[in-house]
Amino acid sequence: MITDVEAATPALCRLQLGSELRQLRAATGLTSRQVVRKLLWSPSKLTRLETGENASVEPSDIMALCQIYEAGEEISELLKGYAAVTKTKRDWWQSPEYRPVIRPGFKAFLGLEATAAALHNYESEYVPGLLQTAEYVRVIHRRAHQGMSDGDIDRMVAVRMNRQDVLHRTSPLKLTAIISEAVLMRQVGGPKVMRSQLAHIAELAEAPNVRVQVVPFKAGHHTGMNGAFMLLKFRDQVGLRPIVYFENLIDSWVTRRQADVERFEDGVADLQALAPGPQESLSMIMKAMKEL
Template identity: 70%
Template sequence: MTDTQAATPTLCRLQLGSELRQIRIRLGLTSTQVVRKLLWSPSKLTRLETGDNATVEPSDIMALCQVYGVDEATAGQLKEYAVVTKTKREWWQSTEYRPIIGPGPRAFLGLESSAAAIHAYNAEYVPGLLQTAEYVRVLHRHAHRGRTDEDIDRMVELRLRRQKVLQRDPPLKFAVVINEAVLLRQVGGPGALKAQLARIAEAAREPSVKVQVVPFKAGVHRSMNGAFSTLRFPDALALKPIVHLEHLADHWVLRRSADVELYEDAFNELQALSPGPQESLSMIENAMKEL
């Protein structure tokens, strides 16, 4: 990534962290050695290398470049990445959405928008990237009781804008396994569910989207304790895959290789237990007929 004028803050943050980590490893330096030289806390360097900071101070990057002895051109490029994180904002960081998004969801939105591929398992409801406006509205009214109608409207709009990652160029590669219960749970009533199932069927016909349904008859599986997503990033970012967990109170991200491998294996198992995309599409269409 070289065109920082067109780059998003999230991409700049992730690219910056990736390049800093590669430089440090190439020099044979440990994180401990670096933070001791700069009198930083270990977590500060970790957050920079993983792109977890909302913004990056250009002065911190120049201090790192001095320790690493990088050339002037490289230092300038890295500083530009940091400047973008300070001077530009993602669309979800606008004043319109800020009151309705906590730190966890904000961090996830950046990761989701930058991912090349997402594998998701949903046990109770349709995944966010495939939800209709009416379905979203009903979910938020129950999950966020006490919120104003205006806040709910913003939450619905936010969810629908997120779905643009499926139409971008290149589109996000989205593979999802949903529990058969999702086809039957009447969120918003029969009419709303039928429209929602039609939306899933429409998306499933896109070449970048793969939808499977794990049937009740598949029996026990190791993902029965809840939904999860794994995210993979473009090769150019040199970022390791992560796991995303979402619950009623907040969002969590797991980065440990052993955790990611556990969830990726679980997703592969779900795909093997489920009928293929065409048979799964038939299950969705049959559920629509029942309504």
């Protein structure tokens, strides 16, 4: 549970609020359908509240739920406080400057990433987003979004750079980045951009909260060959189970199904066991820099 509500981010308040609401409803034995019937809400409204997907939350909605759940005065005031934060503050990605270039599914992911305690990311084609340089990002977006204005490309680059703040905050995200050797070989933007990018990875890998491993070609087939993914894990106080995030050129989505998540947890363990450790992986990165 958040102890300092006023200092908390809106994203964290939304997720904490959702967790508390789910627990309160479970304690009463009420189903989602029963609750929305009582309040004359759409089912999706309660779902969004319980999963923390709303950009802001109306305190009056929280009070209505607390009455149905017969929540005590202390917990009711706390939840109202969470809602108030979402009304008075904005996460950086809610800024009008970035809104035009952030898809709804990706916006939801940004909230999850900003509050996650750990992220395991496997990439086979390009450098993981949290390790990318601005030049590398720009090249990728220009190719993927041909015809997009320079201004929107600049906004997309800024979004990627702002995301990386999670690695440097007071309680930094623990990042495990597992990449295919192909990522080191692919000359995105040419030798100069790639040398700078690989040097950036090597520098970040020195941080205690960042672990980088490279799966070499000689390792043969492996579980990551089916595609890139991100596995996010959260602090106990948030009350969220791990989730897996995927994206492509036109869409992004998550899965929370426990069986699916467990398969990807096994996949991460397999990849980490297959890939050389951080020091040997760093040697591979330095070798690729020299060859450029």
